Amino acid sequence: MTEIQREEMLYDVVIVGAGPAGLSTAIKLKQLNEELSICILEKASEVGAHILSGNVFETKAFDELIPNWKELDAPVNTKVKSEDFSFLTKNKIFKIPNFLLPKTLQNHGNYIISLSNLCKWLGEYAENLGVEIFPGFAASKLIYDESDVVIGVQTGDMGLDSNNNPKDNFEPGINIKGKVTVLSEGCRGHLGKEVIKKFKLDSKNKSPQQYGIGFKEIWEIDSNKHNLGKVSHSVGWPLQSDTYGGSFCYHAENNQIYLGYVIGLDYKNPYLSPYDEFQQFKTHPEIKNLLIGGKRISYGARALIEGGLQSLPQMHMPGALLIGCDAGTLNMPKIKGSHTAMKSGIIAAEVINNHIRNNVELSSYEAEFQNSWIYEELNQARNVKPSFKWGLIPAMIFTGIDQKLFGGRLPFTLQHKHADHESLIPAKDSKKIDYPKYDNEFTFDKPSSVYLSGTNHADNQPCHLVLNDKNLSINYTIEKYDEPAQRYCPAGVYEVEFDNETKKNFLKINSQNCIHCKTCDIKEPSQNIEWLTPEGGGGPIYSGT
Amino acid sequence: MKVLVAVKRVVDYKVQIRVKSDNSGVETQNVKMSVNPPDENAIEEAVKLKEQGIATETIAISIGDDKCQDVLRTSMAMGIDRSILVKSPNTLEPLAVAKTLKKIIEKEKPDLVLMGKQAIDDDSNQTGQILSALINWPQGCFVSDLKIEGQKVLISREIDEGIENLETALPAVLTCDLRLNTPRFASLPNIMKAKKKPLESIEIDSLDVDTEAKIKVLKVVEPPKRKAGIMVKDVKELVQKLKNEAKVI
Secondary structure: OOOOOOOEEEEEEEEEEOOOHHHHHHHHHHHHOOOOEEEEOOOOOOOOOOOOOOOEEHHHHHHHOOOOOOOOOOOOEEEEEEEEEEEOOOEEEEEOHHHOOOHHHOOOOOOOOHHHHHHHHHHHHHHHOOOOOEEEEOEEEEOOOOOOOEEEEEEEEEEOOOOOOEEEEEEEOOOOEEEEEEEOOOOHHHHHHHHHHHHHOOOOOOOOOOOEEEEEEEEEEOOOOOOEEEEEEEEEEOOOOOOOEEEEEEEOOOOOOEEEEEEOOOOOOOOOOOOHHHHHHOOOHHHHHHOOOOEEEEEEEEEEEOHHHOOOOOOOOOOOOOOHHOOOOOOOOEOOOHHHHHHHHHHHHHHHHHHHHOOOOOHHHHHHHOOOHHOOOOOOOHHHHHHHHHOHHHHHHHHHHHHHHHHHHHOOOOOOOOHHHHOOOOHOOOOOOOOOOOOOOOOOOOOHHHHHHOOOOOOOOOOOOOOOOOOHHHHHHHHHHHHEEEHHHOOOOOOEEEOOOOOEEEEEHHHHOOOOOOOHHHHHHOOOOOEEEOOOOOOOOOOOO | OEEEEEOOEEOOOOOOOOOOOOOOEEEEOOOOOOEEEHHHHHHHHHHHHHOOOOOOOOEEEEEEEEHHHHHHHHHHHOOOEEEEEEEEEOOOOEEEEHHHHHHHOOOOOOEEEEEOOOOOOOOOOOHHHHHHHOOOEEEEEEEEEEEEOOOEEEEEEEEOEEEEEEEEOOOOEEEEEEEOOOOOOOOOOHHHHHOOOEEEEEEEEOOOOOOOOOOOOOOOOOOOOOOOOOOOHHHHHHHHHHHOOOOOO
């Protein structure tokens, strides 16, 4: 294809991703200086449509950003009224008394919300302040100047066919340049991944980054069983004790419950299927009982970033900042990342405003971050996740001591040993797991789940899941790990099929099923899968998630 | 030649729609809304006619609450020159929509009215036909190919037997099929330009149209779930079951 002439748009600040971090940056910037021109690019077809989160919301950062949010009818309504934490065995449930729980697991004063709805609300709030938000436009590439300073992003080309040839409705992407670019794509953003590598932002990290995969379903349940404001968490069954993970169940408005599961992507057995663990969890008598007579109305999955302070990269680089879950500000023991993402955005706005107005270097971000409550919070949380390498019970005992007795101030820091893609053991040394058949009442197969996510990609477009080595799966991964992609993908994108011509198995990629969770990009044992942005507007249409 | 395009704001075609728990309708709160897909074909065709120098002005019109501004902005980002929002607190039935359009047509005096063949929410497929009767213009429905030569309008439409080619004259009402064209993407610079294009708001009451609903919705329910299939041993059993259980032979 010949070189395309690309149009150019100029802004003071270009933000990638309309999630809590990016929106908070934009809103705070406008509050500091309404003259600034700000645009936000969002790959989802509308703001909030790619947001999937628990979510029990701590309002600390929101209070700082928009103190009068209550008067403004923000969709933050359901106060946490009661909570419990349990250990599950196959048929039994053991409630852990609340007084034994560390403070990080207590949710008094927090709210059960749909983060998707909150982002939609924040998006409208930002637009009223004059921020320009462009949903349906993916930032596909970064633009650098000749001295490698980030000067903006290029939006994805629209209307290319699967061989990268323009179709009738071809619309080339344009260059959007800014004095500062903010990357707030969420966990494992593909531009974030690029800058971490290019600028070696993680060179001073003590530990490799850690990830998890989170599932969420919304169920409408019998009003007699519904208990508005109740928050439940569990660990244990169906996961083996060497796998990090647990469940959540939040009773939200409209007789809905938010039911979900999070599993650390450092699991070892290539036969483990996070999706099926979650489905199986719903067959526990305690959960089943809640769901009888109910109806599943939504499904989604998304990777989350769990490394914490030990894995947090440097967050500034020439011309740009990396914030929120794109960097890794989630507080794992609290299982919360929205308030820290928002705070990282607020700090970003202050630094950028100072940069544009007074020429203060973007590197001042690091000091501002260290001086804020977010650093103190992540510092206290730092030892919890790595202790789970010892197994569930020792880790829970350690966490009790660390969090309850010492408030997270033990004088040493545990490290994460491996990156998640290094943790799998070969299939021949692993035990196969037989998951029960789906009953279509409480448990469902992947296609019917994916259907509920509303995901859609225009057909005949370039595949956005790129194999660096096209034959690696055939020559290596299928045999060595029994191709784990068919199990870790929560949307049935990857299938192993037999090719009658070559007489070999091959990896089939159903990219139109993708729900943009990024798990493949993280877990593929040889890091052979690159997640790139598909045509803008593609992907799930989450609402109320 | 002036072209008027009628645009409806509907639940996005990718959204898995859900019936409200009180069976009063379909859930639209916090649900993504967009331009009715066949209306996008109508917009595209109007913009093409302008680009070909056949149309001199293109106008989009939508009827509904303030939120309908977004579909009009999308229309203008795709290339429509200006738009009209007729503000109505209630969802109107096709007859009332056609009557409203008639009033606007009397005022704007377009030579051609384009719209989608039907809306994907109620699937009525009536507005174009009713409108053509009300204003006594020729109609062409399910247009999958369109040529305008002077006052002559050449259209093709897919019918059961194949393709039907028809000829009529301006002014006309045409409803567009998805096969008519491939709607363009609105580019970012055009979205910015669309924000500055004129959008006129008119209160529906000022048009003196009877908007009263003639149809009462009793109940909206989900289609019944399909039962799982069964495997039969042989043809004999199959015939047995078809005869005695399904009672279809």
